[in-house]
Amino acid sequence: MKRFAALILFLLAATAVFSQSAKPQFEIPFEYIHHQIVVQVTLGGKGPFSMLVDTNTDPSAIDASTARELGLVTGNKGGPATGGGTEVNIVYPVRLASVELGSLVTKDVAAATIDLTKISERMDRKIQGVLGFSFLKDRIIQIDYPNLKLKVFAESPYPRIQFSANTVNTIAFPFKREDGEVIIDSLYVNNQKMRAALDTGSSGSFSLTPQAVALLKLEEQVDAAEPTTSVGYNGKYESKQGILNSVRLGRITVESVRADFWLPKTGYDNKKFQVNIGNSFFEDFVMTFDFKNKVVVFEKVD
Numbered sequence: 001m002k003r004f005a006a007l008i009l010f011l012l013a014a015t016a017v018f019s020q021s022a023k024p025q026f027e028i029p030f031e032y033i034h035h036q037i038v039v040q041v042t043l044g045g046k047g048p049f050s051m052l053v054d055t056n057t058d059p060s061a062i063d064a065s066t067a068r069e070l071g072l073v074t075g076n077k078g079g080p081a082t083g084g085g086t087e088v089n090i091v092y093p094v095r096l097a098s099v100e101l102g103s104l105v106t107k108d109v110a111a112a113t114i115d116l117t118k119i120s121e122r123m124d125r126k127i128q129g130v131l132g133f134s135f136l137k138d139r140i141i142q143i144d145y146p147n148l149k150l151k152v153f154a155e156s157p158y159p160r161i162q163f164s165a166n167t168v169n170t171i172a173f174p175f176k177r178e179d180g181e182v183i184i185d186s187l188y189v190n191n192q193k194m195r196a197a198l199d200t201g202s203s204g205s206f207s208l209t210p211q212a213v214a215l216l217k218l219e220e221q222v223d224a225a226e227p228t229t230s231v232g233y234n235g236k237y238e239s240k241q242g243i244l245n246s247v248r249l250g251r252i253t254v255e256s257v258r259a260d261f262w263l264p265k266t267g268y269d270n271k272k273f274q275v276n277i278g279n280s281f282f283e284d285f286v287m288t289f290d291f292k293n294k295v296v297v298f299e300k301v302d
Contacts, residue, residue, distance in 0.1 A: 022159075024142065024151035028102040032148055034123055035203035035279045039150060041129065042100035046070060049128035052119075053143070053150065054201030055289055057132030058180030059110040060096070063120075066128040067094060067113045074113050081114055082180070084232025084267040089115055099135055104152055110134040114233065122231040130201065133180060133291075140290045143200065145283040146301045157288065162295045169300040171250035178272045182289070184296065187275055188248040190216055194274040196249075198296060200287075202278025206247060206259040207239075212274035213261050218242065222261045230260075237266035252298070 030053070031038040040048035049066065067074065075093035091112040099106045111134065120127045140153040161172045173184045175198065187196040194212060213222055225240035240261040247254050262268040288297040 022153055022155045022157045024153050024157075026103045027144075027149050027151040029148055030143075030150050032145070032279075032283075033125055035283070036123060037143065037150070037200055037279065038123075038125070038127070039101060039131070041131065042098075043070060043129075044097045045100075047100075050126060051129040051131050052127060052201060053136075053141075054130050054132050054199070055136065056181045056197060056199040056201055057130045059112060059134035060099075060132040061091070061114045061116070061130040062094065062096065062111050063116040063128045064113045065115075072096075072113070081112075081233040082267070083234055084230060084237050084262070085234025086237050086266060087235035089234045099131070101131070101135075106135060118231050118235050119233070133177075136289070137291055140288065140292060142286060142288040143282070144286045145279075146286070153288075156290050156293065156295075158297050161297060162293065166250050168251055169302075170297065171252065172295055172297045173250070175294050175296050177294070181273065182296070183273050186250070187277075188246075189275060190245045191248075192216060195272065196275040196277050197271075197273040198282075198289075199276050199278050200282065202276055203280060204260050204276070204278040205280035206244065206257060207276040207278065208259055208261050209268045209271050209274050209276075210262060210264045211269075211271070215274065218261065222263075225261070228260075232267060234267055237263075239263055239266065250298070252300075 037053040038050050039053060041051045042048055072094050078090040078092045081089040081091045091114045094111050094113050096109040096111050099109045116127050140156055142151040142153065144151060162174060166172060173186065176183050182198045184196050184198065187194050213219060221242040222240045225242055227238040228241060229236055230239055242259060242261055244257050244259050247257050286299040286301055
């Protein structure tokens with residue numbers, strides 16, 4: 001009986017782990033435009049401005065023309081932006097005195113000025129900035145794609161989930177931050193283990209670097225595919241599309257899945273990951289990025 005009672009308590013505790021126990025500090029709606037997350041942000045008491053939410057942008061960014069309108073003082077030393085594209089987009093450091101997202105106010109946020117003209121054209125919408133790691137760090141951000149809500153928590157809504165077994169509908173992964181990107185180590189593509197970047201600034205589902213294409217021996221499929229045009233921080237670039245036999249992420253497996261194949265010299269060579277996962281895959285989940293504890297949670301919503 002004692003063992004049975006202990007088992008019941010364990011099962012109840014395990015169930016509690018996966019139910020969201022904490023309530024958010026606040027939540028705001030977001031627009032989902034061309035598979036991109038767009039929120040309204042006030043900068044230094046001015047705005048609102050339309051900004052993307054991007055886990056793989058470091059630091060945050062502000063459009064160069066918007067920075068001039070706000071009279072922001074930029075640093076003298078510029079450098080090329082990282083990301084997709086075959087052009088060179090020079091960025092300059094800047095400090096944002098305050099960033100207000102709903103009732104959440106953050107002072108003195110590091111950012112970079114960048115020309116977002118091509119991003120705006122691709123979005124059919126003026127995009128004036130990007131909320132990146134300098135804003136997201138040390139926070140617990142939940143993106144509720146099905147209900148178009150962005151939530152911020154003081155404590156994890158999934159306490160101790162990193163110490164519990166995954167379920168069919170809720171999976172958690174520890175992540176690392178390398179070169180400004182959120183990376184997990186346990187994605188399987190065609191049964192081969194690879195590292196993946198979790199990128200809320202990407203509108204795609206699965207995108208493979210040139211290294212991944214070579215590792216999976218997909219060159220013939222790439223050569224036979226017609227090119228498509230995409231837009232990154234460094235302008236336009238071409239990629240190819242193809243089919244992956246399978247992708248496995250924890251207990252989630254998808255088969256015959258369409259993917260983008262990034263070509264050499266388009267900004268994705270020599271990356272610390274092989275696969276980029278974006279919003280077209282995330283949109284079926286509630287995604288929680290716990291930057292405090294470096295844990296990401298995928299919760300499937302029926």
